[in-house]
Amino acid sequence: MTGVLVTDAPLAHLRWSPAAGAPARPPVLLLHGIGGGREAWGQAGSGTGRALADAGFSVLALDFPGYGLSPAIAPFDLAGLARSVIALIDWVGAGPAVLVGHSMGGMVAQELAALAPGRIAGLVLASTSPAFGKPGGDWQRGFLQSRFAPLDAGLGMAGLAARLVPAMVAPGTAAAAVATAQALMAGVPEATYRAAVTALVEFDRRANLPAVRVPTLVITGEHDATAPPEVSRRMAERIPGAACRIVPGAGHLLNLEQPQAFNAALLAHLGACAGAR
Numbered sequence: 001m002t003g004v005l006v007t008d009a010p011l012a013h014l015r016w017s018p019a020a021g022a023p024a025r026p027p028v029l030l031l032h033g034i035g036g037g038r039e040a041w042g043q044a045g046s047g048t049g050r051a052l053a054d055a056g057f058s059v060l061a062l063d064f065p066g067y068g069l070s071p072a073i074a075p076f077d078l079a080g081l082a083r084s085v086i087a088l089i090d091w092v093g094a095g096p097a098v099l100v101g102h103s104m105g106g107m108v109a110q111e112l113a114a115l116a117p118g119r120i121a122g123l124v125l126a127s128t129s130p131a132f133g134k135p136g137g138d139w140q141r142g143f144l145q146s147r148f149a150p151l152d153a154g155l156g157m158a159g160l161a162a163r164l165v166p167a168m169v170a171p172g173t174a175a176a177a178v179a180t181a182q183a184l185m186a187g188v189p190e191a192t193y194r195a196a197v198t199a200l201v202e203f204d205r206r207a208n209l210p211a212v213r214v215p216t217l218v219i220t221g222e223h224d225a226t227a228p229p230e231v232s233r234r235m236a237e238r239i240p241g242a243a244c245r246i247v248p249g250a251g252h253l254l255n256l257e258q259p260q261a262f263n264a265a266l267l268a269h270l271g272a273c274a275g276a277r
Contacts, residue, residue: 003038003049003050003061010088011065011085012069012070013063014049015060016059018053027094028059028100028270030059030062031064031100031108032105035184036102036105037063039068045180045256046256046262048061048259049061051263062085067192068187072191072192079111089119099112101124101126102255105126107200107203109128113211113214117213121273122273125217126254128220132203150163156186156190157190158186160193161186169251209239212239216236216241218235220245221257224254225252
């Protein structure tokens with residue numbers, strides 16, 4: 001089952017629908033990372049959209065503003081991204097949604113949980129963290145410089161992807177998964193990538209973690225150097241009732257590297273979200 005492309009919505013997205021007669025369940029929104037897009041969740045990526053629809057869920061894999069077919073926003077910040085997702089949830093009109101956020105998408109999910117907790121039925125925070133660096137400091141400037149240097153040198157997004165992606169995955173990751181991740185990152189507009197990286201380093205929602213009151217799964221790869229297992233465990237400990245899962249043989253792009261394990265963990269968690277609706 002291929003997702004249906006929808007463009008007449010607050011955010012462009014791929015949509016998978018469950019079979020007729022499936023029991024009512026909260027919709028699931030899939031939020032991609034900084035180097036991704038809606039296709040990260042399709043059959044060429046993790047296959048998550050189809051896997052969840054086959055289990056009876058209505059699934060939307062969106063393009064954040066400035067990505068894919070979604071128009072850009074200004075200013076580009078995580079609060080603005082969260083508001084765009086809220087608009088999509090309201091457009092769907094099926095009540096609170098489960099948010100599955102990878103990396104930057106997980107930060108947007110946390111931002112939304114702070115701004116509009118009533119719109120959320122559950123959370124999956126994948127390869128993400130509750131804060132990113134120290135705003136305004138030397139670390140921030142160094143990080144931005146390291147990420148932008150290849151672009152400033154004229155390598156473009158394809159050149160940046162060729163440098164970054166191999167270092168983000170676990171040893172032994174299938175070449176096809178690496179190629180998919182590189183193609184996704186290469187397709188991100190450079191202006192969007194620069195704006196997204198700049199927005200990330202100002203993110204900090206640590207204080208809101210104890211206020212999260214929906215079923216939450218924190219999941220990361222055992223080889224993830226960006227969102228390491230110890231960071232994920234500490235985050236889960238601060239969210240009431242949250243579960244933590246470490247996926248063997250996966251790095252930062254765990255949904256692409258180990259899609260079967262990732263989707264299985266998602267399906268196990270979504271049962272709790274459906275019951276809490």
